[in-house]
Amino acid sequence: MLKPQLAEFMRRMDPKSVAIIPAAGEAVRSHDTNYRYRQNSDFFYLTGFEEPDAIAVIAPASEKKFTLFVRPRDPEREIWDGYRAGVEGAVRDYSADESFPVADFDAKLAEILDGPASLYYAFGNGSPELDSKIIRQLSLMRETNRKPLEPPAKIIDPTTIIHEMRVLKSDAEVEIMQRAADIAAEAHVEAMKAVGPGMKEYEVEAMLEAFFRREGSAGPSYTSIIGSGANATVLHYITNMDTLHDGDLLLVDAGAEYKGYASDITRTFPINGKFTAAQRDIYDLVLETQMSCIDMVRPGVRLEDLKTHSVEMLTAGMVRLGLLKGDPKKLIEEKKYMQFYMHNLGHYLGIDVHDAGRYYFNGESRAAEVGMVMTIEPGLYISPDTKNIPEGFNQDVPAKYLGIGVRIEDDVLVTANGARVLTHKVPKDAQEIEALMAK
């Protein structure tokens, strides 16, 4: 059976049109070895096909609606690189109406482009070679105007349909994402229980990722961030080489990819199992803000209003703690909170960790809808460096907060009744964390 996503894509296409959607190529890691292959997210979403060098041709008005160009079976290559579905498998297992070796694509391109009124193709989307083949073929057909050729008059970016579909998850997708979330949440719990002074950040990384793989995940859905002490104030810290010190916090931002879908969790906890008073000040403020934002999630709430709410709560709290000085309203107007809270509240989550889809329509922030999955991840990051604070920001940061970084991140599904927290299995209340670590 055709994937429901592909059927829906066809339904949304112009009636007399054709779409050309390429798979991702292999990516060289070094010299003659490649990274583990990962399919292009849009191609995977529509076809479920996980091999490189494939092209999907989708023509809803044709008798053959779905054609897959694939690598043919090849006993010699399969000894080295493994099984290929081949043209038989493309029809048998991926519901293609017909399939050809990908080497035949060039010869068939003229035929594919002759007739449809619109072509769906995303130029500039990672395949310059295919881009130029299509441009060449189109211009050749336009030049040949004394023959009865009909090249498409209209070119449409297919991601205008696909990415909009990807924003709203089906029940089947939510089920997979719940599993991706559970795997990551359980791994975080294991890490919390195991962490102690003297361990290395990379040992924590290894523990999380071993857990992911044991549970059938493909691995992390992005490079795990394991930041102890002041490393937690570096937003994309991925070196993960330092030693964990008694008295410091550890920020773990790690998610699992399962059946092609990402989870994305951050927890921050004390390395010795007990928060200090100063750490609690920051931690509780971030947690209170995070839970209040999750409470606000419901269909109709504008995504920008969630962010504004987090800015208001964090700014008021930072004034209370002496991290910022002055009138909260003015501090927000002048964006002074960005000294310590410099990223967005969250993002869509799905096949990509920062998933596809628009956040604005006509310059207006989009409202949450049932079926969206997004992260809620406020944080505060207080650099240990007091010498290079840019002018206009608070130069007089209380010493007890220097080098503290806290982020708390959950994945939520928007339902008619509000947020369903997919990542609820890993504790975030400070006392609950301490109790878990004491075990």
Ligand code: GLY
């Ligand atoms: N780990 C990437 C993010 O939280 O957005």
Ligand code: MN
């Ligand atoms: Mn995130």
Ligand code: MN
């Ligand atoms: Mn994250």
